[in-house]
Amino acid sequence: MSGLYVHIPFCRSKCAYCDFYSLAARSLDATAYVDAVLTELAARRDAYSGRFATVYVGGGTPSVLPPGELGRLVSALASEARSDAEITVEVNPDDITPGVAATLRASGVNRVSMGVQSLVDAELTAISRRHDAMGAIAAIAMLREAGINNISCDLMYGLPGQSPESFALSIERLLHEAPDHISAYLLSYEPGTRLTRDLEAGRISQATDDEAENYYDMLCGTLREAGYEHYEISNFARPGRRSRHNSSYWNPAVAYLGLGPSAHSYDGRNRRRANVASVRRYLAAPAHASDPELCETLSPEQLFDERLMLGLRTADGLDTSTLDPRFAEPMMRRAKPWISSGALVLDGGVMTVSERSWLIADAILSDLFAD
DSSP states (O other): OEEEEEEEOEESSOOTTOOSSOEEGGGOOHHHHHHHHHHHHHHHGGGSOSOEEEEEEEESOGGGSOHHHHHHHHHHHHTTEEEEEEEEEEEOGGGOOHHHHHHHHHHTOOEEEEEEEOSOHHHHHHTTOSOOHHHHHHHHHHHHHTTOOOEEEEEEESOTTOOHHHHHHHHHHHHHHOOSEEEEEEOOOOTTSHHHHHHHTTSSOOOOHHHHHHHHHHHHHHHHHTTOEEEETTEEEOTTOOOHHHHHHTOTTOEEEEESTTOEEEOSSSEEEEBOSOHHHHHHOGGGOBOGGGOEEOOHHHHHHHHHHHHTTBTTOEEGGGSOHHHHHHHHHHHHHHHHHTSEEEETTEEEEOGGGGGGHHHHHHHHSOO
16 A cells, blocks of 8 residues: 655735745646656556555645646546545645535545634735635535535634634634534744744734643633544544545555655655655656655664654654664663653553643653654
């Protein structure tokens, strides 16, 4: 079993918090870009046996592609996938029309991930999102009318001007639309972004640790009461609606193929590779897009650390009996204080991070990694 990821590094405009590799959509030659992705797929397909169990088209903003080219791309990807594959495309609400929604469904898309971020208009303006709250709600309805019934929505907390009351309002409004999956992220201030410049200039303030914890507790409690399973640090799903593609990333035995500039691939054993982070260089040679400096064979220590990092970010946790004993025994000694504090839970050999402690997971992991 393996997954397929395609990166579309174009956006109509840059969000104020975003530091991902992306270019302005006005520089997009959609036909040339889709041709290049399909060329790379043909060149690398034989390295991944069988049909793909999941397909994920992310970005950037895949929905900036003209509907015809987006449909052509997804149809070609779907032809390489299993009949029961989860096929996801990321979209922005303002790109969705009845025609776009129909094109997505006709090309094989059965899951959409939408960047809602907030359902309070002032907060959307503060982070340079193009849509408003009603536009996001209307886009959800259009997708459902087209027959796409598995919808994931992103939320953010710790936004400029956000309050517990306004965050509660966003959650309430989103739950009224009953998405199948919700991903929620604390706003991070990345170097070089407009929000970071505003923060450094004193024009906005960052949420304190206590405020972030309060937002997180509100989120977890409200979604739990609404019937969502908190199955990973940032992800909540209705029963049976976990993201199959993202879940494969957290399973070190599952391989995935990444296509497009800056996309990453993994062979399911110990080899990772990444493509060049340049559209120009990618278009010039899509069949030879990997960046040699970003290809690596993981050492036993690195594999152990990845097992910890991936396993402890999920509610399923980590079966410690499957770990390399050379590193597991000293790790278990370092874990004892965290277990005593309740931050880590050890049950039948399965180690998990308690839900309340997921916000400090990085600190826990730094103590547990191999020396």
